[in-house]
Amino acid sequence: MSSILRQHAEDLYAQELEEIRKQDDEKKPTNWKLSPQAVVLYLVGGKLKNGFEVSPKYIGSKRLMEIAVATLTTDRALLLYGLPGTAKSWVSEHLAAAISGDSTLIIQGTAGTGEEAVRYGWNYAKLLAEGPSEKALVETPVMRAMKDGKIARIEELTRIGADVQDTLITILSEKTLPVPELNTEIQAVKGFNIIATANNRDKGVNELSSALKRRFNTVILPVPDSIDEEIDIVRRRVESFEKVMELPAEKPALQEIRRIVTIFRELRSGVTLDGKTKIKIPTGTLSTAEAISVVNNGLAMAAYFGDGQIKAADLAAGILGAVVKDPVQDKIVWQEYLETVVKPRDEWKDVYRACRDLPSM
Structure with missing residues (x-):
């Protein structure tokens, strides 16, 4: 038994992910740990060919999970939307764990989330001592996901100010992150994408711009049917x-x-x-x-x-x-x-x- 209070999904369900990987003979997108079909199996649960039981992480419409996973194979980001408590963060974490093997590249959206939390920041001690340099650059989860071809997660996107939200537009449309201070840019590696969550109780707080909405496919997670x-x-x-x-x-x-x-x-x-x-x-x-x-x-x-x-x-x-x-x-x-x-x-x-x-x- 681990002494960690809450393990990351990829650690807690490591055995299941490994068993699925060994049985997974479908085509995998570049830098994906599992095929899209296997990711859906991991989410909704089922029995593998060798009889191993995979526990369901999401109890609800399998079709919704297929739509979410299919979205992440394209150049569009995924927005999980719904009432508070409808497993948006839970699904987001397990999607990232199954696809990238890493659910930790996360930004928690709040009213105080600034542009530097989404794009990049600076180590000001090094910046003052050496001027702008790669060593002085502080990478964000989005930047690391772009470099490594992984999934980045943004929680409560509509709690972030509209001007900060729009810093995602270039990242999602051009798949690049300009760093003008160094006269360079970060280009996203295949496998990179973003999963954002938002709840409809925050509707009207910081609405997404139409330009940003177009970069997302939205999957609405409902309350349980029965x-x-x-x-x-x-x-x-x-x-x-x-x-x-x-x-x-x-x-x-x-x-x-x-x-x-x-x-x-x-x-x-x-x-x-x-x-x-x-x-x-x-x-x-x-x-x-x-x-x-x-x-x-x-x-x-x-x-x-x-x-x-x-x-x-x-x-x-x-x-x-x-x-x-x-x-x-x-x-x-x-x-x-x-x-x-x-x-x-x-x-x-x-x-x-x-x-x-x-x-x-």
């Missing part, structure tokens, strides 16, 4: 978390995961699963990622402050924290849901009592 699909995602991610954190707790009963996912799906859609009762929608996203977090927190509560078996009382605070983002509006929404939906369900009496008895209620 409750069973979402339950499977939560179960797999929670089991992985429990293994890494070595929690002294039993695996959560599927019933508890189903109840959490049901609560989130009903509040997200504004109607109960049977379609009979309309519900007010809270201000938060209540994504699959947040459902995973609630169950993980419940596991920790059960492990260290309970008997090791997860119960409704271990989950209650996490549910409240996920739902009530606005202390006034969301609290009313949650109390109404608790009284009109949770309370009448006979098999949910423990959930109702645990949530009702929280100090903040």
Whole structure:
């Protein structure tokens, strides 16, 4: 067991990637570790010819993954777009791991991300001492990806200012990065491409220019279609978390995961699963990622402050924290849901009592 808290995808799934590589007899694009077909297999899971089981990294439409991978074989970059918590970063990381064997060439987009984080920067001590030189140049993940023919990742592209975003236009269209201070340029090696992510809750923050949009193919990652699909995602991610954190707790009963996912799906859609009762929608996203977090927190509560078996009382605070983002509006929404939906369900009496008895209620 590694002591690293969160291993990179290429390390955590090294055995799977190696087994797929050994069985992969399809044509590979230049500098790709796997063929496009093998990359999709790695993402959606399946069985190899030798019987080796590949675990699914993305549970959802295989066609979406095929479109994403096909995009990266062309000269267009890939934009993964959707609600928060729809596995955009997760898919981005695994795509880079399978294609380049390296998911670490990443830029985290924020309001403070400057042009030097995307193009290149300078070691100012060397710059003052020696003037502009290759030794004084500080390479960015994008520059290294261009040189090595790898995938660079840009997280939360729409959080980056529009003027900084547009520094990507020349890189994506001409596949070059001019360095005028040295009277030179970096030309991208085959295999280079960019995967960016953006969430639609940031729409209007820093819209992409039409020129930049044309350089991307957009794949929209939706919320899971069915409750069973979402339950499977939560179960797999929670089991992985429990293994890494070595929690002294039993695996959560599927019933508890189903109840959490049901609560989130009903509040997200504004109607109960049977379609009979309309519900007010809270201000938060209540994504699959947040459902995973609630169950993980419940596991920790059960492990260290309970008997090791997860119960409704271990989950209650996490549910409240996920739902009530606005202390006034969301609290009313949650109390109404608790009284009109949770309370009448006979098999949910423990959930109702645990949530009702929280100090903040």
